[in-house]
Amino acid sequence: MNAYQEFKTIGSRPVRPDGLDKVTGRARYGADLNMQGQLYGHVVRSPHAHAIIESIDCSKALAMEGVLAVMTGDDLVKPGDEMLGSGEGAMALKDFVPMVMSQGKVLFHSQAVAAIAATSPELAAEAARAVEVTYEVLPAVTDVHKALAADAPILHHDRFPDDYPEEPTNLATHISLTVGNPDAAFERADVIVEQTYSVPMCHQGYIEPHACVARVDTTGRTDLWCCTQGHFAVRHFTSAATGIDLGKIKVTPSEIGGGFGGKTTVYIEPLAVVLAQKAGRPVKMVMDRGDVFRATGAAPGAETRVKLGATRDGKLVAVDVDCLMDSGAYNGAPAAFPAYMATACYKFTDARSTGRSVYTNKPKIHAYRAPSIPQVTLGFELAITELAAKLGIDPIEFRLMNAVEEGDANMMGAPYKRIGLRECLEVARNHEHYKSPLSEGVGRGVAMGYWINAGMQSSATLNVSSDGHVAVLTGSPDIGGSRASMALMAAEVLGIPFDHVHPEVAPTDSVGHTDVTGGSRTTLATGEAVIRAAESCVAELCRRAAAEWGVEAGVVAWSQGAAHYGEHSLTFHELASRAGNMGGPLTFSSSLNSTSAAPGFAVHICDAEVDKETGRTTIVRYTAIQDAGKAIHPDYVEGQMQGGAVQGIGWALNEEYLYNADGVLQNPGFLDYRIPVASDLPYIDTVIVEVPNPLHPFGVKGVGEVPIVPPMPAIAEAVCQSTGVRFRDLPLNPPKIMAELVDL
Amino acid sequence: MNKPLNKMAVQATINGERTAFLCSPGQVLADVLRDELELIGTKIGCNTGDCGACSVLVDNRLVCACLVLAAEVEGKSVQTVEGIANGGELHPVQQKLLEHGGLQCGICTPGVVVAAKALLEHNPDPTEEQARYWLAGNLCRCTGYDKIIRAVLDAAKTMRGEAA
Numbered sequence: 001m002n003a004y005q006e007f008k009t010i011g012s013r014p015v016r017p018d019g020l021d022k023v024t025g026r027a028r029y030g031a032d033l034n035m036q037g038q039l040y041g042h043v044v045r046s047p048h049a050h051a052i053i054e055s056i057d058c059s060k061a062l063a064m065e066g067v068l069a070v071m072t073g074d075d076l077v078k079p080g081d082e083m084l085g086s087g088e089g090a091m092a093l094k095d096f097v098p099m100v101m102s103q104g105k106v107l108f109h110s111q112a113v114a115a116i117a118a119t120s121p122e123l124a125a126e127a128a129r130a131v132e133v134t135y136e137v138l139p140a141v142t143d144v145h146k147a148l149a150a151d152a153p154i155l156h157h158d159r160f161p162d163d164y165p166e167e168p169t170n171l172a173t174h175i176s177l178t179v180g181n182p183d184a185a186f187e188r189a190d191v192i193v194e195q196t197y198s199v200p201m202c203h204q205g206y207i208e209p210h211a212c213v214a215r216v217d218t219t220g221r222t223d224l225w226c227c228t229q230g231h232f233a234v235r236h237f238t239s240a241a242t243g244i245d246l247g248k249i250k251v252t253p254s255e256i257g258g259g260f261g262g263k264t265t266v267y268i269e270p271l272a273v274v275l276a277q278k279a280g281r282p283v284k285m286v287m288d289r290g291d292v293f294r295a296t297g298a299a300p301g302a303e304t305r306v307k308l309g310a311t312r313d314g315k316l317v318a319v320d321v322d323c324l325m326d327s328g329a330y331n332g333a334p335a336a337f338p339a340y341m342a343t344a345c346y347k348f349t350d351a352r353s354t355g356r357s358v359y360t361n362k363p364k365i366h367a368y369r370a371p372s373i374p375q376v377t378l379g380f381e382l383a384i385t386e387l388a389a390k391l392g393i394d395p396i397e398f399r400l401m402n403a404v405e406e407g408d409a410n411m412m413g414a415p416y417k418r419i420g421l422r423e424c425l426e427v428a429r430n431h432e433h434y435k436s437p438l439s440e441g442v443g444r445g446v447a448m449g450y451w452i453n454a455g456m457q458s459s460a461t462l463n464v465s466s467d468g469h470v471a472v473l474t475g476s477p478d479i480g481g482s483r484a485s486m487a488l489m490a491a492e493v494l495g496i497p498f499d500h501v502h503p504e505v506a507p508t509d510s511v512g513h514t515d516v517t518g519g520s521r522t523t524l525a526t527g528e529a530v531i532r533a534a535e536s537c538v539a540e541l542c543r544r545a546a547a548e549w550g551v552e553a554g555v556v557a558w559s560q561g562a563a564h565y566g567e568h569s570l571t572f573h574e575l576a577s578r579a580g581n582m583g584g585p586l587t588f589s590s591s592l593n594s595t596s597a598a599p600g601f602a603v604h605i606c607d608a609e610v611d612k613e614t615g616r617t618t619i620v621r622y623t624a625i626q627d628a629g630k631a632i633h634p635d636y637v638e639g640q641m642q643g644g645a646v647q648g649i650g651w652a653l654n655e656e657y658l659y660n661a662d663g664v665l666q667n668p669g670f671l672d673y674r675i676p677v678a679s680d681l682p683y684i685d686t687v688i689v690e691v692p693n694p695l696h697p698f699g700v701k702g703v704g705e706v707p708i709v710p711p712m713p714a715i716a717e718a719v720c721q722s723t724g725v726r727f728r729d730l731p732l733n734p735p736k737i738m739a740e741l742v743d744l
Numbered sequence: 745m746n747k748p749l750n751k752m753a754v755q756a757t758i759n760g761e762r763t764a765f766l767c768s769p770g771q772v773l774a775d776v777l778r779d780e781l782e783l784i785g786t787k788i789g790c791n792t793g794d795c796g797a798c799s800v801l802v803d804n805r806l807v808c809a810c811l812v813l814a815a816e817v818e819g820k821s822v823q824t825v826e827g828i829a830n831g832g833e834l835h836p837v838q839q840k841l842l843e844h845g846g847l848q849c850g851i852c853t854p855g856v857v858v859a860a861k862a863l864l865e866h867n868p869d870p871t872e873e874q875a876r877y878w879l880a881g882n883l884c885r886c887t888g889y890d891k892i893i894r895a896v897l898d899a900a901k902t903m904r905g906e907a908a
Contacts, residue, residue, distance in 0.1 A: 015842045022850035023838040023857055025785015025825035032784040205885050207789040207797055208851045257787070257851025258885050289790040480848035480886060635845030639887055643848065646888030670794035670883060678889040679873075679880040 009492040010632045010698060016484035017503055018255075027255045030211030030227030035282035038213060039068055041275050042124035043268070043285075044114040044131045045295065046106040049140035049361040049663025050153060053104055053133060056114055061127040066119040069278035070131070073103035073113070076270065077243050084240055091265070095330035097241050099364045100270055106135065107155055107329035108363050109664050110294035112267075117275040117283045140361040140663035141170070144303070144326050147358045155329060155359040172327040173335045176354040177411050185318035185350030189309025192318075193387045197379035197728045199712065200656040201301035201326055204368045205647075205675045208257020209292045214272035215282040222249040222273055227256045229263040229477055230516030235508050241270035242277075249273075252507040253477045260647070261367030262297045264516045293668035298657060299368035300326040300357070302338070304379030314393050316384075316402045319343055319351035323376045327357040330364040338376035344410040344450040345421060345601070346384075346402050353411050361663040367518065369644060370451040370705035374651065374712055378730065381447040381713035386726075395446050395717075396429045396603075403448075420627025420691030420701075421448065421601040427687050428603040433623045441609050442620055443721025448603045449709025453702035454519025455594030459512025460486070460529035462537055464586035468496065468573035472533075473506040475514025476526040480643075480704065481636035485523045486530050488632050489698065493534035495561030496572050512591040520702025523632055524693075525594035531697050532590035544582045545570045596695035600706035602626040604645060608718035612741060615734030617653050617719055623685040624710075629693040629701030641707045642684040648711020650676040656731050756817045758783070759827025767814040774798040774809035777824060785825035785854045789883065796882035799855035800824050806862040808881075825854035828861055836899035837861050846895035848886035855882045860896045868904055872897065 021027040058070040079093035097103065101112040114131050118124035141147045141155075147170040157168045186192060212226035222244055228234045231251035239246040256263060268285040276283040287296070302325045309318035323338035335355035342353050355372075388398035403422050409415045428434055428446060438444055461473040472490050476482055483503035491498045514526065538558045545563035546553040548570065557564050562571040579586050607621040624641040631637040654674045658666040667673045692699025712730060720726050725740045751766040758781060765780050774791075777783040777800070789795035791810045798809040801823040802816075809824075828835045837860045840846070847853045856879065863870060863878040870878065875896050876889070884892060901907075 013845070016845070018850075019842045019847070020834075022847055022853050023825075023834065023841055024829055025783070025854045025857075027850055028784065029787065029851060031788065032778075034779075206849075206851075207795055207883055207885055208787070208849070209789070255851075256849055257789075258849045260885070286788075289792065289795075481845070633845075635891070636848070639845055639848050639891060642888035642890045643886045644888075647885070669792055670790050671792065675883060675885060676888075677880040677883065678876040678893060681876070681889055683872075683893070684888050684890045 007492060009498055010488045011634065013633060013635045014484065014498045016481050017487055018478065018483055029208055029255045029257050031286045033213055033225045033254065034284065035213050035215055038282040038284045039117040039119060039279055040121040040124045041272055041283045041285035042116045042128045043112045043271065044128045044133065045110040045291065046102065046113050048106055048135055048137050049109040050138040051106040051135035052138065053102060053106060053113060054136055055134045057132040058114060060132065061116055061130040064127050064130065066123045067116060067127045068281065069117040069275045071115050071271065071274045071278065073098065073101040075274050076101055076103065076241050084237060091332060093240055095332060095364065096237065099330050100241055100267060108361050110291060112271065115271045115275060117279045142360050142362055142659045142663050144324055144358040144360060147360050155361065170359040172331045172357045172359050174356045175336050175339045176352065177339055178352045179348065179411065180350030182318050182320050182350040182352045186309045189317050190312040191387060191390045192307065192309045193383050193390065194307040195383055195386065195728055196303060196305045197382055198303040199301060199375040199378050199651070199730050201298055201362065202651050202655040202657060203293055203298040203673065204260040204262035206258030206260060206262055209287040209289055210267055210296065211286040212269050212272050213282055213284040214269065214276040216273060216277040220244050220248050224249060224251045224269060224273065225254055226251065226269055227254045227263060229256065229259040229479060229518055231477065231508055232475060232513050233264060233516050234266050234269055237266045238270050238273055242273050244273065250507055250509045253505055256477050256479050259479055260369045261371060261518060264367055264518050267296055289670070290668040293673060294665050295363050297366050297368065298363060300365040300372065300375065302375035304376050306379045306383040308383050308387050310387055310391060312391065314391055314398055314401045316346055316348060317350065319348050321376065321380060322354040325355065325357045325372060325375065326362065326365060327359050328362045328364040329359065332364040332366055334372050337372040340411050341373055341450060341452060342376045342380050345404060345448050347404055347408050351411065362659065369647065369708040373451055374648065374709050377449050377709050378712040378716065381710065382716055382728065385713065385717050396425055396434065399448060400425050417598060418691060418694050419599060419601060420689050423689050423691055424601055424603040424625045424627055427625050427689055428605055431605065431623060431687070433605050433621060433685065438607065441722060442607050443718040445606050445714040445717025445721065446603065447710040447713035447717065448601065449706050451520065451600045451706040451709060453597045453600050454521040455525050455597035456515040456519065456521055457593045458514045458526040458529040459589065459591040460526060460533045461511055461587065461589040462490065462533045464537065464576050464579065466577050466579065468576040469500045469502060470494065470496065472501055472503045472530055473511045474503070474526050474530065475506060475511045476522045477505055477517045479517050480640060481633060482522045484636065485527060485632040489527050489530050490534045493531055493538060494572060495559065512589065520600060520704040521597065524597060524696060524700045524702050527632065527700060528594055528596060528696065529590045529592055532592065533588045536588040536590065537586060540586065541572070541575045544575060548582070596693065598629060598693040598695060598701045600627065600702055602706045602710055604710035604714045606714040606718045608715060608722055610719055610722040610737060615737035615741065617732055619649055619682055621682055623687065624707060625687040625689060626703065626707060627689045627691050627701060628703045629696065630690055630699035631688050632698065632700060634688060637688055637703050638686045640704045641686045644707025645684050645711050646676050646681060648708045649681070649715060652712045652715040652730055653732050752815050754815055754818050756819065757821040759823055769815060771814045772810050773812040773814045773817060776814040777809060783824050783826050787851055787854055789851065796859065797852055797855045799858040799882065801858060801862060806859055825857050828857055835861060836902045837864065837896060840895040840899040840902065841892070844891045844895040844898065846887065846891040852882055852884040856884070856892055860899070863896070864900050864903055868900060870900060
């Protein structure tokens with residue numbers, strides 16, 4: 001169990017170490033670094049969603065004054081079947097390299113086909129227009145049902161999923177899991193709900209476009225600066241795409257202006273590196289907003305059929321869920337996630353869970369906060385709510401009657417350890433929000449959600465200065481305040497003030513391998529590395545104190561930032577200042593592959609009012625409740641809960657990719673792809689529940705992703721209660737709502 | 745193909761300092777601030793005036809620097825996020841954003857700081873709704889705006905001399 005029973009530092013809310021630079025404009029993001037003598041890269045993108053490239057002629061562009069390099073897909077590695085990356089960012093090389101730049105076939109509109117490096121951004125853009133590409137245009141398919149039809153254009157003629165070995169198909173993945181005998185179990189059910197629900201494709205919507213600067217010297221040593229959720233992943237992907245040795249590439253992460261999963265891969269970095277190598281000068285590349293929408297991310301749309309059966313007394317006895325997802329142009333939709341996790345909040349004995357993903361002529365989908373789970377959860381949780389209503393049982397009571405607890409297993413088989421779902425549901429049931437009366441016309445919805453949460457590899461190094469200050473280097477880009485968490489945890493173990501700890505995100509050459517900031521893993525796993533390194537520091541300081549006092553190291557105790565034995569004590573500061581004479585500099589590292597992850601659970605309550613004349617939905621009140629294990633910096637735990645809830649609100653009410661028949665995105669900008677703005681929203685109330693994770697030294701559970709899981713079903717139910725109409729297809733924008741209200 | 749390098753000379757007061765710069769006729773203020781004057785605090789999220797990350801004040805008027813031609817600020821006063829703090833002393837909006845944890849990734853923060861300062865100069869005692877509508881042009885994808893709005897209203901209180 002946890003060695004730390006009472007905390008002095010963690011759980012407090014100090015100002016984050018990187019805050020001052022961010023409120024004064026000094027912080028450097030992806031587009032904020034320039035290298036001496038740099039050129040500017042520009043990407044030539046396909047005007048067609050599906051085509052075969054017949055020829056690319058760059059000669060006119062290359063002849064222009066100030067154009068120093070051009071490249072095409074032939075300049076990248078020819079991909080095979082090997083896998084790249086890990087966790088949410090994992091993919092096959094053949095699904096990655098052509099996504100970065102086409103190698104003969106174009107599979108989505110705005111796919112990169114060539115790139116230019118020139119002495120100014122304007123010149124690079126002009127030269128890009130002079131590249132002549134001839135295409136054989138093929139019919140495009142952007143709808144998953146049409147893509148599965150017998151006469152559909154096939155995107156990949158060389159791919160045969162296991163269940164369809166005879167002929168090529170657009171089915172990318174198909175996974176089905178069964179526990180018990182669900183078909184027989186439905187016979188025992190008194191009440192059955194069977195419905196289909198859908199969620200549109202959307203974008204992560206980070207405000208900072210992708211940006212990088214690359215420099216390659218004549219020996220192939222490469223310096224790459226970019227905004228990313230994982231610079232070790234960038235190094236890996238860039239090496240795989242360019243063929244440059246991994247160890248010759250140094251990646252320095254900039255500050256990152258949002259990612260939400262969308263910056264766990266690379267798009268422009270290998271292009272900048274190839275152009276820099278060809279030109280012999282650094283190359284800077286910045287994506288424009290339209291290209292971010294058209295050619296990065298996005299999150300898959302999904303259609304989920306849910307069939308649930310329960311007995312009259314409220315026991316869920318049979319489950320059958322089938323989630324059909326959009327993969328985009330390459331295999332990226334993690335259809336396995338909904339198959340494994342759709343049922344994860346509920347006890348069951350008989351269940352079937354299926355996930356399928358389908359190739360379409362759209363950008364290869366990528367991770368977005370709890371990838372695939374908000375989509376399947378919309379269906380599952382709304383079906384649960386519909387079932388509870390049929391049974392005449394309060395929706396929270398019904399969930400409490402069937403919620404998983406310690407010892408229960410989900411579709412992945414392993415039983416849960418100590419989880420906090422029931423505690424969250426009890427907080428919701430007893431919350432003043434849930435008990436408060438509703439005004440006329442306002443509806444209320446509740447929903448819950450699960451996310452697996454990752455562990456994975458992390459590293460940390462502590463360097464102690466002679467004045468007792470400590471630099472903490474980690475390999476985790478700080479996307480939402482993780483440096484504050486790292487400093488709090490180091491300060492807790494060492495017993496020194498928070499502001500004596502200086503956390504840094506170190507480049508690939510300066511700290512051990514660290515997987516991406518994703519999977520809600522950073523505070524858990526990188527935090528664990530920081531804790532272990534700090535514990536090594538304490539152990540060494542106790543050894544040094546023991547040697548000074550001529551006693552066994554084992555008898556020296558560390559507390560209040562000092563070593564103690566009997567009357568003797570030596571403070572952290574004293575030991576730091578005398579380090580040179582007591583054994584040398586104090587530096588400590590820890591690297592681990594964390595196995596301490598515990599799943600995240602959340603319950604959200606939403607009150608919404610629909611204007612019956614315009615169809616506009618206003619979120620009147622919103623409460624997010626979540627088990628954080630232990631909140632290291634509560635402000636940033638609340639911030640994750642609020643931010644995730646609001647992304648869910650946007651997805652529920654507005655956000656949607658709109659394609660025309662040719663596969664061209666119709667709303668590639670923040671004006672037409674409308675994410676929530678301040679005036680759309682109320683305050684998002686939060687309740688942090690703390691059921692400590694027994695596997696983690698501080699009890700931490702990942703918090704970042706699960707907050708986006710419950711909002712869509714909670715809001716859809718609130719809209720139903722407000723209008724009296726059951727909506728099962730998102731987004732619930734005014735046209736969709738008015739179409740139903742006018743018919744009434 | 746050889747085009748003349750057509751540059752204009754512009755004089756303006758940038759964050760209180762008389763400044764001269766060269767720009768091409770089509771260059772927007774955001775690019776000049778970032779690339780010529782190294783004021784990288786002005787961020788570019790969209791280049792179409794939809795995200796507010798490049799919010800600056802031109803003669804005390806809140807604008808998107810990506811929608812203003814650099815040549816238009818001739819003779820005018822421009823204030824960017826770098827000019828909001830008074831030397832080492834943060835503006836209350838900056839201080840309260842830090843205290844409330846009103847930022848996560850921080851890319852929208854410079855624009856929020858500039859826009860919120862402008863709000864409190866126009867209206868020292870805004871309601872929550874007024875603050876939300878004033879800041880509706882500043883997109884934030886991380887925070888859900890909760891802690892931003894709380895920070896701005898708290899800063900207003902501080903500036904009015906009321907206890908927090």
